[in-house]
Amino acid sequence: xxxxxxxxxxxxxxxxxxxxxxxxxxxxxxxxxxxxxxxxxxxxxxxxxxxxxxxxxxxxxxxxxxxxxxxxxxxxxxxxxxxxxxxxxxxxxxxxxxxxxxxxxxxxxxxxxxxxxxxxxxxxxxxxxxxxxxxxxxxxxxxxxxxxxxxxxxxxxxxxxxxxxxxxxxxxxxxxxxxxxxxxxxxxxxxxxxxxxxxxxxxxxxxxxxxxxxxxxxxxxxxxxxxxxxxxxxxxxxxxxxxxxxxxxxxxxxxxxxxxxxxxxxxxxxxxxxxxxxxxxxxxxxxxxxxxxxxxxxxxxxxxxxxxxxxxxxxxxxxxxxxxxxxxxxxxxxxxxxxxxxxxxxxxxxxxxxxxxxxxxxxxxxxxxxxxxxxxxxxxxxxxxxxxxxxxx
Ligand code: SDX
Numbered sequence: 001x002x003x004x005x006x007x008x009x010x011x012x013x014x015x016x017x018x019x020x021x022x023x024x025x026x027x028x029x030x031x032x033x034x035x036x037x038x039x040x041x042x043x044x045x046x047x048x049x050x051x052x053x054x055x056x057x058x059x060x061x062x063x064x065x066x067x068x069x070x071x072x073x074x075x076x077x078x079x080x081x082x083x084x085x086x087x088x089x090x091x092x093x094x095x096x097x098x099x100x101x102x103x104x105x106x107x108x109x110x111x112x113x114x115x116x117x118x119x120x121x122x123x124x125x126x127x128x129x130x131x132x133x134x135x136x137x138x139x140x141x142x143x144x145x146x147x148x149x150x151x152x153x154x155x156x157x158x159x160x161x162x163x164x165x166x167x168x169x170x171x172x173x174x175x176x177x178x179x180x181x182x183x184x185x186x187x188x189x190x191x192x193x194x195x196x197x198x199x200x201x202x203x204x205x206x207x208x209x210x211x212x213x214x215x216x217x218x219x220x221x222x223x224x225x226x227x228x229x230x231x232x233x234x235x236x237x238x239x240x241x242x243x244x245x246x247x248x249x250x251x252x253x254x255x256x257x258x259x260x261x262x263x264x265x266x267x268x269x270x271x272x273x274x275x276x277x278x279x280x281x282x283x284x285x286x287x288x289x290x291x292x293x294x295x296x297x298x299x300x301x302x303x304x305x306x307x308x309x310x311x312x313x314x315x316x317x318x319x320x321x322x323x324x325x326x327x328x329x330x331x332x333x334x335x336x337x338x339x340x341x342x343x344x345x346x347x348x349x350x351x352x353x354x355x356x357x358x359x360x361x362x363x364x365x366x367x368x369x370x371x372x373x374x375x376x377x378x379x380x381x382x383x384x385x386x387x388x389x390x391x392x393x
Contacts, residue, residue: 022195024195045189046185047188047192047352076132076152078109079110086102094343103221106132137351159185160181187334199357203360207371235267237301238266253312267328287334290338309329
């Protein structure tokens with residue numbers, strides 16, 4: 001144990017930290033949160049209950065759940081001054097640029113009195129972020145489409161409230177379909193946490209300097225935006241639309257295999273999963289249900305996605321490299337069917353992942369041993385040498 005990195009000769013990789021929150025078995029395609037398989041949480045739980053589990057380590061009883069839900073509900077509004085912050089962005093700003101800026105700005109709006117303990121400050125900041133991210137993301141969407149911001153409602157559940165804030169307008173309340181609200185909640189749950197992925201590691205590293213928690217989450221948002229990470233859901237749907245019809249799939253499969261072509265199948269492959277991403281399986285079935293309820297079950301994009309998965313699944317290139325659909329392959333189809341533009345997909349991923357970032361940040365802050373201190377490097381540059389005056393160069 002080097003304190004920062006634990007290298008076990010039995011492992012083929014170094015672990016950045018130890019954690020008790022999420023476990024992934026990449027070879028078996030297994031994902032558990034505090035020991036509970038994602039398939040069971042997806043089927044039987046809901047996002048806020050999974051938030052409680054990730055934050056506090058156990059599933060809540062009725063009283064604990066009611067208290068947690070009440071605390072989150074009563075923090076869903078943002079400071080009225082934050083509305084003006086949005087007006088500084090261009091209307092065509094990418095929602096992730098807005099969310100990244102606004103989450104960071106929360107550090108300027110929310111700092112509690114010093115007469116409470118650090119642990120209490122951390123708890124309040126955690127609740128505020130889980131409660132306010134849907135409002136912040138919905139406001140980014142409203143701003144991008146030129147509609148007025150819609151305030152959260154305390155009588156709606158977490159997913160329904162988000163849909164309400166995105167799709168209601170002063171002239172007409174959005175009619176919440178329970179199947180759509182359930183699918184939205186499932187999207188949140190399936191993205192809640194995922195061990196030490198790039199954005200979570202970013203939050204841990206930022207937090208290890210005791211930086212402001214809102215600023216640490218903003219760092220996670222920034223990292224998630226990359227197309228190799230959370231930005232893949234937007235890229236995956238754009239790819240499926242570009243392919244357009246199943247007869248064009250072979251052309252894209254060939255491009256994905258061509259090393260001289262930078263094109264990769266978006267929503268395919270994973271740094272850890274060398275088996276099917278368990279979240280993708282749930283996502284595929286949810287996509288089918290949502291499209292059915294929307295009356296577009298023969299949606300061409302879903303047909304292309306399923307045929308692409310089938311063809312790639314029979315192709316030696318993908319089989320040898322253990323490349324399977326990941327969480328981003330089907331999620332965009334669901335979000336598109338619900339009515340979101342592709343530019344909102346990663347912002348919704350960020351909203352969902354906020355609880356994972358917070359749970360991992362709290363775990364690290366609570367135990368100095370878990371802090372990723374200051375990574376070292378393997379220096380590959382020039383040996384020490386003396387300065388040469390410019391006249392002699
Ligand atoms: C997320 O870490 C997390 O947990 C992330 C995440 C989370 O919940 O936080 O799960 C969310 O980020 C999912 C991943 C989303 N990204 C994409 O879908 C983008 C497309 N995927 C790839 O860019 C890629 O698969 C990565 C970045 C995800 C993984 O890249 P690696 O580590 O290079 O993949 P690999 O080591 O498994 O690659 C092995 C081979 C390589 O070819 P060879 O050099 O062996 O010939 O497979 C090839 C790669 O070139 N390959 C692909 C491919 N992914 C890998 N070839 C074509 N299409 C792909 N998508």
